[in-house]
Amino acid sequence: MSAMKAEALRSDAGPISGNPPIPLHYPVADAELMAVARLAAAALREEVYLTPKPGLVDNCNNGAHRDMDLPLFLRSIAAIVPWFSRFTALGYRYAALPAGEVLARIRPLGLACEQGMFAATGGVNTHKGGVFSLGLLCTAAGRLKGRLQPLTRGGLCDEVAAICARMVMTELADRRRAATAGEQLFQRYGMTGARGEAASGFATVRRYVLPDWDRLKADGAGEPMIMLHCLLLLMAYNPDTNLVSRGGLPGLHFVQRYARRLLLCGWDIAELRQMDAALTALYLSPGGSADLLAVAYVLAHLPL
Ligand SMILES: CC(C)(COP(=O)(O)OP(=O)(O)OC[C@H]1O[C@@H](n2cnc3c(N)ncnc32)[C@H](O[C@H]2O[C@H](COP(=O)(O)OP(=O)(O)OP(=O)(O)O)[C@@H](O)[C@H]2O)[C@@H]1O)[C@@H](O)C(=O)NCCC(=O)NCCS
Numbered sequence: 001m002s003a004m005k006a007e008a009l010r011s012d013a014g015p016i017s018g019n020p021p022i023p024l025h026y027p028v029a030d031a032e033l034m035a036v037a038r039l040a041a042a043a044l045r046e047e048v049y050l051t052p053k054p055g056l057v058d059n060c061n062n063g064a065h066r067d068m069d070l071p072l073f074l075r076s077i078a079a080i081v082p083w084f085s086r087f088t089a090l091g092y093r094y095a096a097l098p099a100g101e102v103l104a105r106i107r108p109l110g111l112a113c114e115q116g117m118f119a120a121t122g123g124v125n126t127h128k129g130g131v132f133s134l135g136l137l138c139t140a141a142g143r144l145k146g147r148l149q150p151l152t153r154g155g156l157c158d159e160v161a162a163i164c165a166r167m168v169m170t171e172l173a174d175r176r177r178a179a180t181a182g183e184q185l186f187q188r189y190g191m192t193g194a195r196g197e198a199a200s201g202f203a204t205v206r207r208y209v210l211p212d213w214d215r216l217k218a219d220g221a222g223e224p225m226i227m228l229h230c231l232l233l234l235m236a237y238n239p240d241t242n243l244v245s246r247g248g249l250p251g252l253h254f255v256q257r258y259a260r261r262l263l264l265c266g267w268d269i270a271e272l273r274q275m276d277a278a279l280t281a282l283y284l285s286p287g288g289s290a291d292l293l294a295v296a297y298v299l300a301h302l303p304l
């Protein structure tokens with residue numbers, strides 16, 4: 001083993017500036033502490049294999065994507081998953097820090113994880129939103145456990161909201177910067193994208209998705225059916241900046257109306273396949289809703 005690799009294994013946070021390496025005795029193997037990290041990994045896998053997903057990459061086709069396919073997503077997931085326990089460990093270490101100071105501490109890890117994803121995909125943006133949202137949930141889990149608080153949906157969402165409370169103001173409302181697609185869409189339409197969802201404690205997921213997830217589960221529905229239904233709910237109500245950056249506001253509204261109609265009239269797999277064809281033809285991909293489905297998966301597997 002090279003000296004560099006041995007060093008990387010010793011220090012969990014890696015050679016990221018600003019974060020001293022996490023010492024070996026750190027409880028990264030603690031099963032309960034890492035429950036959310038494990039759920040996050042499962043969420044990414046379940047999301048990408050779920051089929052048929054309108055406009056998205058799945059087990060059957062690449063939806064409205066010319067530069068992505070299922071093997072690429074699996075490579076992306078393999079690159080991202082090891083970082084989830086690092087987010088958790090860092091959250092645990094910074095459990096006592098005021099929430100407003102946490103983002104600056106975990107950002108280098110988030111960016112390094114993003115870089116790992118881009119290296120694995122040859123520069124294709126497969127999971128930028130997923131890295132962000134799931135990384136925050138893992139960090140929040142570490143902080144809760146560090147304060148001996150239970151890992152509940154409400155606790156995690158409140159913690160993520162507290163960590164991101166100033167993000168919209170400091171990052172999106174700063175008129176001097178509009179570097180990313182999300183920052184430009186905020187300046188143009190006031191859309192807050194992935195940051196807004198996190199800052200609200202994943203309000204769209206909690207309000208529209210989790211009640212149906214719980215009800216369908218109690219009724220005995222299988223997880224794939226539950227997830228397809230919840231993806232429709234997200235497409236119906238999530239202000240997905242991916243849809244806007246590809247199809248403008250008309251693109252977002254087309255998908256929202258389509259999903260609401262299916263939810264209202266009752267849907268089946270054939271309807272979802274038709275919707276997939278329609279979104280693919282219009283080059284519309286609800287990537288933000290795919291990410292929030294992974295968030296919903298994690299939260300749905302935790303107690304209230
Ligand atoms: C904070 C950042 C994540 C902000 O990034 P950005 O300024 O770009 O903000 P957003 O527009 O909000 O988008 C980021 C990604 O989040 C997903 N997303 C979009 N809307 C929502 C929403 N309402 N709720 C949740 N998530 C949302 C979306 O990601 C998915 O789509 C991507 C694929 O899209 P695609 O169109 O195919 O590809 P593109 O390359 O964008 O365009 P084309 O050229 O192909 O047309 C895929 O990644 C999905 O995941 C948005 O892309 C971030 O910049 C940041 O700060 N990162 C650092 C990490 C960090 O801070 N971590 C700390 C905590 S862990």
Ligand SMILES: Nc1ncnc2[nH]cnc12
Nearest residue numbers: 048056057126287290291
């Ligand atoms: N399955 C998927 N297809 C396209 N974009 C995505 N972003 C996250 N999951 C995705």
